[in-house]
Amino acid sequence: MAIKLYGILRSPPALRAMAALFEKDLDFEFVPVDFATREQKTPQFLALNPFGEVPVFEDGDFKLFESRAITKYVAEAYADKGTDMVLKDPEKLAIQTMWMEVEGQKFDPTSSKLGWELYFKQMFGLTDEAVVARAGDKGGQKLEDVLDVYEQRLTESKYLGGDSFTLADLHHLPYLHILIGMKVKSLFDARPHVNAWASDILSRPAWVKVVSMSPK
């Protein structure tokens, strides 16, 4: 197989890239990276990604890291396959790009912090409730503020980037999946348009396939 994705199944960025590959109906080999032995910091792996992180994407000789760069490449290079996730009209594409920036700059920093506390650290009983409180569960502002803007946007547009499902939605999937399974679910329940959007995109077959591969 020509396409390989190096990752671990607990890595939200790796799952983001995997979701894009499934949306494009591409065959690929998932290559597990052994974080237990710090394989991601070996010279061999650092040659693939100098930051020593997953995912890494290979398409023949062509290599990429950074999950959102991988999804964009896949969406554009395989435009004729699977789901079309990049809008054609230049102004509509600019609006899609704007919401992709919002995900990377506003949603991701708050949701990854919450995900880290509530999901990953919780496995070891290390959740810091003060961080959770600040990040939005109650009294906090930041994820709530982002979701308030999303609620307004989703009254005007079926999807975040425009009328159809695009990368602007797909990039949210890994942390949406994590947060909606946690006690911050109430933040979503309180916002009907956000909740309907999240249910819609989380039930896409490509994402369901990603989840079915993930450790329980």
Place this chain on the structure above:
Amino acid sequence: MAIKLYGILRSPPALRAMAALFEKDLDFEFVPVDFATREQKTPQFLALNPFGEVPVFEDGDFKLFESRAITKYVAEAYADKGTDMVLKDPEKLAIQTMWMEVEGQKFDPTSSKLGWELYFKQMFGLTDEAVVARAGDKGGQKLEDVLDVYEQRLTESKYLGGDSFTLADLHHLPYLHILIGMKVKSLFDARPHVNAWASDILSRPAWVKVVSMSPK
């Protein structure tokens, strides 16, 4: 004039968008937003950007927020004007996009934290030296780690995104400008390729023009 940029001259994201407009030789009106009276949180301004932040870009009836979405739109919509900042070859563009993601996800979080402590809070004597130490001045890891990867990349490639100056470089300008004027300059001095790259892009006429408009 058809193009307007709403911002303040102390906002790194506003200066990022302005640099792109100057690189493209576009005429535009800079519309100052009065942060002292919290104009950015008024209903009128929230209609332009629901996050209540600058910059906001207007091109006739078309509106955008998020600085990196603005630079991309400007670079693509005005492809025939000024500096070409988007590579044409799809694989080269994917590599450029990857380094744009690195800026947004790795360089910006560390450099904006340092810039906030050393530049903005310093104006009021509020710099938190513990944050500075953790973020990379001495003993810290994060900005240093990013710059180590940049040093390696810039031994292989004249610019971060490829052989020519692109948005992958331009997006760094506001925080490069701030950090190189601060005590963390030593982090740049210690890395000759990063230092040469920074000097090169900071001396571009478009950026010099941005700096000449900024408050001293």
